[in-house]
Amino acid sequence: MNNRNNFKEILVSESEIDARLEELSKEIYEVYKNDEDDLVVVGILRGAVIFMAELILRLDLDLHTDYMAVSSYGSSSVSSGVVRILKDLEEDIKGKNILIVEDIIDTGLTLKYLTKNLKERGAKSVRIATLLDKPERRKEDVNVDFIGFEIPDEFVVGYGLDYDQKYRNLPFVASLKEEVYS
Ligand code: IMP
Numbered sequence: 001m002n003n004r005n006n007f008k009e010i011l012v013s014e015s016e017i018d019a020r021l022e023e024l025s026k027e028i029y030e031v032y033k034n035d036e037d038d039l040v041v042v043g044i045l046r047g048a049v050i051f052m053a054e055l056i057l058r059l060d061l062d063l064h065t066d067y068m069a070v071s072s073y074g075s076s077s078v079s080s081g082v083v084r085i086l087k088d089l090e091e092d093i094k095g096k097n098i099l100i101v102e103d104i105i106d107t108g109l110t111l112k113y114l115t116k117n118l119k120e121r122g123a124k125s126v127r128i129a130t131l132l133d134k135p136e137r138r139k140e141d142v143n144v145d146f147i148g149f150e151i152p153d154e155f156v157v158g159y160g161l162d163y164d165q166k167y168r169n170l171p172f173v174a175s176l177k178e179e180v181y182s
């Protein structure tokens with residue numbers, strides 16, 4: 001069982017996420033409704049899986065899905081600053097509209113790299129949807145089109161996000177007590 005004694009605070013509840021998903025999917029629908037044939041939703045493994053599933057279930061668009069995996073954190077909670085592609089796209093994205101779906105934007109390093117990389121492959125447009133944003137931690141300036149929730153500078157888990165691969169299956173977002181990850 002996920003050890004609830006390790007949580008400091010629930011930052012975003014299940015019902016808050018549900019309500020925000022409804023709003024976000026409408027915003028996204030409005031942007032793509034006239035250009036839907038070329039839309040590829042790209043989930044960043046593994047953290048974005050739950051958010052992406054819930055989001056595309058609410059998007060009545062003619063979209064494709066694809067996934068990438070990049071290295072960011074290892075089992076530590078400190079960013080290494082190195083972005084490496086561990087799993088690449090299966091689709092040719094030349095001329096396509098790309099919506100990158102991420103769990104969280106922290107330093108911005110990962111999304112800065114991915115946006116540039118996908119544009120270089122000839123994507124028609126590259127936009128970003130993230131469940132969470134930690135603006136205080138930003139090192140790279142990234143234009144994020146769709147943001148679920150801004151959160152304070154705390155290490156969080158749940159709704160896809162992990163600490164050491166655990167807690168991804170929590171239906172809410174919680175901060176971890178510092179003694180758990182330091
Ligand atoms: P960035 O490149 O620093 O923006 O880091 C983005 C990645 O770091 C995310 O995709 C997450 O995998 C991981 N990350 C950043 N903050 C947290 C957190 O609070 N909890 C869990 N993972 C995090």
Ligand code: MG
Pocket residue numbers: 044045046047048072103104
């Ligand atoms: Mg991630």
